[in-house]
Amino acid sequence: MKNLLTTDFRNAPYWWDAAPLAESTGDALAPSYDAVIVGSGYTGLRAALTLARAGRSVAVFDKERPGYGASRRNAGFLGRTLKKSYVDLKAAKGAAYASAIYRDLSMAYESTLAFIAEESIDCHAVRCGRLVAATSAAHYAGLDRELAGMKADLGLPYAMLPRARMREEMATDLYQGGAVIPDLGSLHPGLYHRGLMERALSAGVAIFGNCEVTAIAQAGQGEGFRVTTTAGETRARDVVVATNGYTPKNLPWHARRVIPFTGYMAATEKLPPELLEKQLPHRRTVIDSNLDIDFFRPAPDSPRLLFGGATANGLTDPAAIAALLHGRLRQALPDLADVKLSHVWTGQCAGTFDMMPHIGCHDGIWYGMGYNFAGVPMGSYFGLKIAQKILGLQAPASAFEAAAFPTLPFYRGSPWFLPIAMRYFAWKDARLARSA
Ligand SMILES: Cc1cc2nc3c(=O)[nH]c(=O)nc-3n(C[C@H](O)[C@H](O)[C@H](O)COP(=O)(O)OP(=O)(O)OC[C@H]3O[C@@H](n4cnc5c(N)ncnc54)[C@H](O)[C@@H]3O)c2cc1C
DSSP, X not given: XXXXXXXXXXXXXXXXXXXXXXXXXXXXXXXXXEEEEEOOSHHHHHXXXXXXXXXXXXXXXXXXXXXXXXGGXXXXXXXXXOSSOHHHHHHHHOHHHHHHHHHHHHHHHHHHHHHHHHTTOOSOOBOOOEEEEOSSHHHHHHHHHHHHHHHHHHOOOOEEEOGGGGGGTOSOSSSSOEEEETTOEEOOHHHHHHHHHHHHHHTTOEEESSOOEXXXXXXXXXXXXXXXXXXXXXXXXXXXXXXXXXXXTTXXXXXXXXXXXXXXXXXXXXXXXXXXXXXXXXXXXXXXXXXXXXXXXXXXXXXXXEEEOOTTOOOOOHHHHHHHHHHHHHHHOGGXXXXXXXXXXXXXXXXXXXXXXXXXXXXXXXXXXOOTTOHHHHHHXXXXXXXXXXXXOOOOOOTTSSSOOOOOTTOOSOOTTHHHHHHHHHHHHHHHHHTO
């Protein structure tokens, strides 16, 4: 096979070029904090920032460099995304529940954009719109039903795009039409995370990189928690677990409830601007309609295409990942068949057994996790909500707070069943496609 990689190829997120990971901030561990946060992604830092600005002393620990997790690795799609369709949720649990859930997704999305604007975080946040590309005629019909239901009940805008007009949005004949959701957005996830981290540091948060939290134990009635880290022990009145797809087995209650899986992404080399413009003339984000999605977007800061898919395929070798992803690229956008890839990377996401994100408090320890590929807005929002709870503020509750966080008997955090689940998703998509 011809070489698919540029000579300066990096097996690292494209986002790290503009927002490289910093080393630890060099704070000395204090004997106690008001709050300790495990995980330095959007969830942890948004909680930390809110608590610190309210006058609490806060320490954030990350077992890797701060921002090493999915928050500096994701695709930067901002939306009202849930693995459970609105129409199905309404049929199963009633209109009031479904609209409360989807209104909360909207709140997460809008509040994240508002926060970025208020804080002047320069991270290319835009309402670029999203194209959902239908992989079959039946998917197209299902997409229309879903979006029509959401428009009727929630007033959310969309426009269907028949197959004959697809090339107005994307240089492809692969899909059977699609839908444009004009108000959804995107950002540069690395610059967003860096902006959040800078603000947390300015507010006085101590951020410890390369420092793993190895145990959390109740210190005694009303005395908070003893937190053991690789840098020593400290105490905290409140503890937040914000580890999502990186949740370790030594937090067994949480590890039993999230299903870690690997997401895959790549960046093309710099493209002639007119070639890139031809691929995605409106510079929207694109996902396809499968359960196991392929996704595409222009880079916000250089003429490249960023894309991903083949989730949880099990590959770890960068050359093999590049070959697989390049195949997806050639299939969707044949004009790019000869372009090389400058970056290939992976990151850990977290699924859940009910396919819903979860926020809550167990045994006195707060958590927000299980974002099912939608943690840019949801992680930011849950971080804020958790901090509001800790501060005892009378803020509206999240609709996601009410649900119990399910697990399965004998599940301990090693998802041996993932390959079977991914094959099941592919079978479901194929069955739906045949039903047209
Ligand atoms: C390839 C990919 C593409 C994605 N695309 C999108 C997208 O377009 N839009 C979207 O909304 N979402 C997307 N996501 C999901 C999104 O990135 C995540 O849901 C979100 O970043 C989770 O943020 P977080 O703060 O909860 O966790 P993370 O950012 O993952 O941070 C968790 C941190 O916890 C640390 N940690 C774990 N255990 C310990 C311990 N014991 N002690 C100390 N630290 C610990 C880890 O090192 C890690 O840094 C994508 C994810 C991936 C991987």
